[in-house]
Amino acid sequence: MSNTNTYDKSFPVSWEEIHRNSKALAWRLSELKPYKGIIAVTRGGLVPAAIVARELDIRLIDTFCVISYNQKTKGDVNVLKESSVANNGEGWLIVDDLVDTGETIKAIRSSLPNAHYATVYAKPSGREQVDTFITEVSQDTWIYFPWDMEMKPAPTISERTQK
Numbered sequence: 001m002s003n004t005n006t007y008d009k010s011f012p013v014s015w016e017e018i019h020r021n022s023k024a025l026a027w028r029l030s031e032l033k034p035y036k037g038i039i040a041v042t043r044g045g046l047v048p049a050a051i052v053a054r055e056l057d058i059r060l061i062d063t064f065c066v067i068s069y070n071q072k073t074k075g076d077v078n079v080l081k082e083s084s085v086a087n088n089g090e091g092w093l094i095v096d097d098l099v100d101t102g103e104t105i106k107a108i109r110s111s112l113p114n115a116h117y118a119t120v121y122a123k124p125s126g127r128e129q130v131d132t133f134i135t136e137v138s139q140d141t142w143i144y145f146p147w148d149m150e151m152k153p154a155p156t157i158s159e160r161t162q163k
Contacts, residue, residue: 007142015146018097021120022048026055028132029093029118036091038062039083039101039115041104042099047147049122052095064094064112068104077107098143099133102126128162 013021029035029052037060038048046063053061065081085092089112098121099105105117106129119145124132136145 006109007140009138009141010073010144011137011141012144013146015020018047018120021113023055025095025118025120025132025134028055028134029116032089032116032132035050035093035116037061038095039085039086039089041066041108042080044145045119046098047145048071048093050158052093052118060080064108066104066107066155077103077113079107082111085112085115088113092116092118093118095119096129097107097121097145098140099123099126099130123130140162 026161027049035056035058038049038053038058039062040046042063042065049061053059058149062083062085063081064083065079067080072109092112092115094108094112094115096104096119099119100123102125105126109117109129116132117130118132119130120133121135121137122130123137123139125139127133127136
């Protein structure tokens with residue numbers, strides 16, 4: 001079931017910012033280790049998971065592949081591939097870029113209830129679903145990650161006001 005959502009605010013994130021915030025996440029997580037490995041939530045969690053893995057010297061990385069929403073619609077969480085991790089995720093770290101409503105993490109948590117859940121960004125509706133996060137953003141904000149953006153010329157003020 002899909003519904004249309006509007007986002008009143010936009011929050012563009014640069015490669016430098018995602019790197020810095022992912023490294024800050026690793027600092028917070030370093031106090032809680034050791035971890036058996038990382039499970040990256042695809043696709044958004046792949047970049048933060050790589051940075052956290054490097055910072056914490058974790059070499060064992062798995063994925064949990066899901067589709068849950070885009071900028072226009074939110075729907076049911078569609079699990080494409082579960083992690084192969086056993087033991088309910090005990091000792092494992094789940095990394096994603098963002099928790100929005102928390103539905104994706106709820107779906108993963110049903111398979112891996114004992115893992116530690118960490119995201120770089122958290123919105124109020126999903127914040128309670130994660131154990132560790134770095135930055136909170138408002139629910140009506142769409143985060144533009146650098147892997148979702150293209151470099152292109154911006155229109156001038158004059159071009160924007162001419163019709």
